Amino acid sequence: MTRLTLVRGDLTRQRADALVNxxxxxLLGGGGVDGAVHRRGGPAILAECRALRASRYGRGLPTGRAVATTAGELDARWVIHTVGPVYGASDDGPALLASCYRESLRVADELGARTVAFPAISTGVYGWPMDDAARIATETVRNTPTGVEEVRFVLFDERAYEAFARQLAG
Structure with missing residues (x-):
């Protein structure tokens, strides 16, 4: 059974087998969580992302999919990159957001990861309402068969932490 935990803090400071970006x-970095992962993880992550773009993902990683790279200088073995949907951009947004969590857990299982730390995917510049994102994230993780022992939701601020805490309590 997978244990779900909450931490208020910086995802890039977490010690886990895999951090989800x-x-x-x-896949070449950006703002928010993505930029922080690339900055703190160093050039090894970007080098592997460039190799992925040059091979399997020439048009970029599709929304809802996940792929792993090294974690570089982060205190983890791997970074699992997933692309969340922009809120309101399409009718299948909720399904795509759920897919980010399922696909990340699938990749974690392929890697043999036992601890995985997730941010609140799509809640930053992609505009997903925090309460809905927390519901989708926790329901999806609870209902996805996985060998991961601990899923840690790492929430940057109190508002996000409280939204996820309400979902875990309910």
Whole structure:
């Protein structure tokens, strides 16, 4: 059974087998979580992302999919990059957001990761309402068969932490 935990803090400061990056489809860094992961993780992550773009993902990583790279200088073995949907951009947004969590857990299982730290995917510049994002994230993780022992939701601020705490309590 997977244990779900909450931490208020910086995802890039977490010690886990895998950290999930709320990436943009280019895989080449950006703002928010994505920029922080690339900055703190160093050039090794970007080098692997460039190699992925040159091979399997020439058009970028599709929304709802996930792929792993090294974690570089982060205190983890891997970074699992997933591209969340922009809120309101399409009718299948909720399904795509759920897919980010399922696909990330699938990749974690392929890697043998036992601890995975997630941010609140799509809640930054992609505009997803925090309460809805927390519901989708927690329901999806609870209902996805996985060998991961601990899923840690790492929430940057109190508002996000409280939204996820309400979902875990309910």
């Amino acid at each position: 709320a990436a943009n489809s280019s």
